[in-house]
Amino acid sequence: MITRRNFIRNSAVGAGLTLVAANGALAAGPDGAPLPPRVSRSAFDSALDALRAIVGPRNVFSDSDQLVGYNDHFAMKPPEEHAPSGAVAPTSVDQIQRVLAVAREHGIPVWTISTGRNLGYGGAAPRMPGTLVLDLKRMNRIIEVNEKHCYAIVEPGVSYTELYRHLRRTGSRLWIDCAAPGWGGVVGNLLDRGVGYTPMGEHFLQQQCGMQVVLSDGTVVDTGMGGQAGQAAMSVYRYGNGPWVDGLFTQSNLGVVTRMGVQLMPQPPGYRPYMVTFADEDAIQPITEVVRPLKLAQLIPNAATSTELVWEAAVEKRKDQYYTGEGALPDSARRAIMDDLDVGNWSFYGALYGTEEMMDATWEVLRDSFSTIRGARFFSEAEKGHTASWQYRAKLMRGEPNMTEFGTVAWIPNAAHVGFGPVVPVDGELALRQYTKVRQMSEEAGFDYFGEFIVGWRDMHHIYMPAFRRDRPEEKARLLELLDRLIDDATEDSFGVYRTHLDLMDKVASSYSWNDGALGRLNSRLKAAIDPSGILAPGKSGIWPSQFCEGDLPCG
Known part of the structure; x- marks a missing residue:
């Protein structure tokens, strides 16, 4: 019998062969794309015809060359592990309802994406091969921007860059809070519980307010105050009456979100980014201890970051400028980078918001607090504003989307990266333990430690984002093994991973x-x-x- 594993191992999908498992579990059509599980070629062709009648022939994709954009371009496993059977791109709730009706009739699984650029976590690819991608990029309307109450209502296809440009073009005095890569979808990032860098950095907690969801049976639900016919308060109060269900649709497969209220930040009277560097590798412990009370007192108002040396360097340098050997950077190369960039092993980025008097007063407290850490060095925009790493962070902390983060994949040739994100309490000892363990395991596996700690409120997201070479299967397999062990290690310490790549979801x-x-x-x-x-x-x-x-x- 042809099993799923043998099917994938033999690369039948890539070869464009027609294979059917004995139980109809997985098959590939003559165009090279896999069929949905237990769906025949004729039944799938019938479904595609029905989809074309709904959204138009140009918005249904089933040939393998059309589906390249729905692969995981940063994949660690062979692409056929997550190859879609096709894709359909509707433009309205009505079309989504009709698409789901076709999927129900034929038993076709559907994987929803917004902009499909969640690189490092799976991109636009589905978890299960043969799944049909429901691509919502064409649903890209900014339905409303309310200056008085500081919110926007957007569809899933709206990216951070598009929302930002719309606000600037219309003369709005509202700020967004964006993910690091500006091409990401606002709705998609919120649903994946992403984080940002302004005082609105806890995205789902601080920004999401009401959503519209299409259930698999076609029922349309508006949550929270949107459940009232008038919907007058749906984007200013998220809870409504009764159980609050919005969280059920985050990182889940319970519905298709078609609209969301996003609360925005009024432009402050002043903005002042700052940077503090620390030479010691173990400085993450005292940094974290200093940050916790300042963050809880909101003297650090934004989701500030403690960034390790390699991440800081990769924004503007390449690894081969300092080291051409195999494995992680040696200490001599790390020291050379620190000298060239005039930074330490850790760089803490934060920002002040408000009037000049408010920022001056707050800065005195921050400076005195960080000065208790040995070797702390303070930098302002006047001193570091010309560097790529400063501009990258300063833009994010004022809600200006950019693509600088993806420059980090130029650290090594033909690179990709993947995200690993355990959540750690804002506790210096625990942060040091996580950093030490992850860096040690990473370097033992031959990878540089790419990491930062993003402070939420009482929690920190430890974002580890190792770079690997896409043309080296052995390296990808080694990275997947490393991530598997890192999850086990974090679990032993009761540090839960808050989002993950397709390959690691189970x-x-x-x-x-x-x-x-x-x-x-x-x-x-x-x-x-x-x-x-x-x-x-x-x-x-x-x-x-x-x-x-x-x-x-x-x-x-």
């Missing part, structure tokens, strides 16, 4: 194992109740409907 989900996996079992019950057809994003966040947990299908 692994991360299994790490939330308290009480015999009660949380996962609850998620499965919700999935069965809200999406009984099981067609929405099988495998998202490790949540699988029952029909994809049989035979050779990939459940978990």
Whole structure:
């Protein structure tokens, strides 16, 4: 029998062969794209015809050359592991309802994307091969910007750059809070619980306010105050009456979000970024201890970052300028980078917002606090504003989207990166333990430590983003093994990973194992109740409907 594993190992998808597993689990059509599980070629062709009638022939994609953009371009595994069967790009809620009706009729799983640029976590690719991508990039309307109450209502296809440019073009005095790469989708990032860098940096907590969701049966739901017919307060008060359900649609496969209220920040009277560097490798411990009370007192108002040397360097330097050997940077190369860039092993970036008097008073407290750490050096825009790394951080902390972060993949040739993000309490000892362990394990596996700590409120996101070479299968396999071990290590310390790559979703989900996996079992019950057809994003966040947990299908 042709199993799923053998099918992938033999690269039948890439070869364009027509193979059907004995149970119909996975097959590839003559165009090279895999068919949805247990769906025949004729049935899928019939579904594609129905989709073309809904959205137009030019907005349905099924040939392998058309589907290149729906691959994971930073993949660690062979691309056929996450190859879609096709893609469909609607422009309205009505079209989405009709697309889902076709998917239900034919039993076709659907994977929703907004801009599809979640690189490092899977991009536009689905978790399960043969899934149809529901591409919402064409739903890119900025429905409303309310200057008085400081919010916008946007569709999923709106990127941070597009929203920012719209606000500037219309003379708005509102700021957005963006993810590091400006091409990311506002709605998609919020749903994945991404973080930013202004005082609105905890995205879902501080920005999301009301959403519209299409359920798998076609029902349209507006959440919170949007549940009232008038919807007058839906973007100013998120909760409404009764259970607050919005969180069910974050990192989940329970519905298709088609609209979201996004609360924005009024432009402050003044803005002043700053940077403090520290030479010691273990300085993350005292930095974290200093930051915690300042953050809780909101003297550090924004989601500030402690950035390690390699990340700081990769914004404007290449590794081969300092080291051409294999493995991680040696200490001599690290010292040379520190001298060239006039930085330490750690660079703390923060910003002040308000009147000049307010910022002056706050700065005195910050300066005195950080001065208690040995070797602290302070820099202002006048001293560092000409550097790429300063401009990158200063733009993010004022909500100006840019693409500088993706310059870091030029650190090594033909590079990609992947994200690993355990959440750590704002505690110096724990931060040092995480940093030391992850860096040691990373360098032992032959990778440079690419990391930073982003302070939320009482938590820090430890973002580890190693770069690897896309043309080296052995290196990709070694990185995947490293990430597997890092998840185990974080789990032992009870540091939960808050978002992850497609290849690691089942692994991360299994790490939330308290009480015999009660949380996962609850998620499965919700999935069965809200999406009984099981067609929405099988495998998202490790949540699988029952029909994809049989035979050779990939459940978990």
